[in-house]
Amino acid sequence: MSAELSTCALCPRLCRPACPVTTGTGREAAVPTFLAGMAIEFRRGRIEASLAEAALSLCTDCGACEEHCHIHHPLPELLRQARQEVAVDRLAEPLRPIDGDARRVAIEADDRPLGDVVEKLSGERVARWKTADRLGIGAIDSPAIWSERKPALRNWAEGRELVVADGGVAKALESAGVAFTWLSELADSDGCTGSCAAGGERPLACCGGGGPLADHHPEDAARLARAFARRWDGARLVDARCREHLRNSGIDASDLLDQLVEAL
Numbered sequence: 001m002s003a004e005l006s007t008c009a010l011c012p013r014l015c016r017p018a019c020p021v022t023t024g025t026g027r028e029a030a031v032p033t034f035l036a037g038m039a040i041e042f043r044r045g046r047i048e049a050s051l052a053e054a055a056l057s058l059c060t061d062c063g064a065c066e067e068h069c070h071i072h073h074p075l076p077e078l079l080r081q082a083r084q085e086v087a088v089d090r091l092a093e094p095l096r097p098i099d100g101d102a103r104r105v106a107i108e109a110d111d112r113p114l115g116d117v118v119e120k121l122s123g124e125r126v127a128r129w130k131t132a133d134r135l136g137i138g139a140i141d142s143p144a145i146w147s148e149r150k151p152a153l154r155n156w157a158e159g160r161e162l163v164v165a166d167g168g169v170a171k172a173l174e175s176a177g178v179a180f181t182w183l184s185e186l187a188d189s190d191g192c193t194g195s196c197a198a199g200g201e202r203p204l205a206c207c208g209g210g211g212p213l214a215d216h217h218p219e220d221a222a223r224l225a226r227a228f229a230r231r232w233d234g235a236r237l238v239d240a241r242c243r244e245h246l247r248n249s250g251i252d253a254s255d256l257l258d259q260l261v262e263a264l
């Protein structure tokens with residue numbers, strides 16, 4: 001493991017330009033190479049867990065470094081594993097019951113009626129699954145919590161076709177190996193801006209709303225949102241998590257779901 005991290009720690013910072021946190025905040029402490037080095041230092045007992053956690057959480061788990069890397073080294077996954085060694089356990093809200101017995105389920109992560117939108121688009125009955133914490137994605141780096149959450153998500157999803165509009169929900173399902181469909185795949189999303197969770201175009205792909213950065217370093221996440229806004233043409237977003245983060249950072253943002261709710 002550390003041997004794999006050392007590939008990055010010894011790399012001449014080749015993916016630095018691709019990392020949205022490094023470029024958006026100007027923080028050299030966020031360079032992917034440096035994060036890999038901090039994980040190694042922690043494993044060697046040279047730095048405390050709190051310092052390692054502060055460094056390793058300077059990441060949105062966007063995947064841009066791996067994509068940019070000449071050998072596609074899986075640094076995001078290596079950082080995820082390292083964070084599990086240093087993270088303080090975070091709680092996840094118990095999963096709520098699914099409202100309705102339809103096969104297709106809309107996962108509603110905010111107060112907008114995604115279920116109504118999916119019903120209109122598909123012409124089918126749709127069940128609703130509400131979550132106030134994006135299916136607990138904030139606890140993904142807490143092994144004790146997440147090792148229970150993953151099979152629970154698989155059980156709840158079994159035999160159902162899930163529709164999502166939020167990158168945090170998508171990441172939680174991906175981690176559990178649960179298939180899902182983005183709202184943008186059901187609706188006409190031509191001209192919309194994607195996200196790191198929804199496979200957006202880089203380097204516009206990360207607004208800073210992804211964890212763990214937004215949870216641990218809100219000021220840096222807001223700086224990243226402003227950097228995103230300078231490149232962004234104002235097109236509607238695909239990902240509701242980006243919309244929320246940009247709005248919380250003072251940027252007027254709307255998403256595909258806003259547009260479809262208006263048309264209900």
Ligand code: SF4
Pocket residue numbers: 007008009011012013014015016032033065066068069070071072073074075
């Ligand atoms: S992901 Fe690739 S480019 Fe980035 S630090 Fe690691 S080896 Fe270098």
Ligand code: SF4
Pocket residue numbers: 018019020021022031032035058059060061062063064065066075076
């Ligand atoms: S996953 Fe994204 S934010 Fe994290 S180190 Fe790689 S490029 Fe930077």
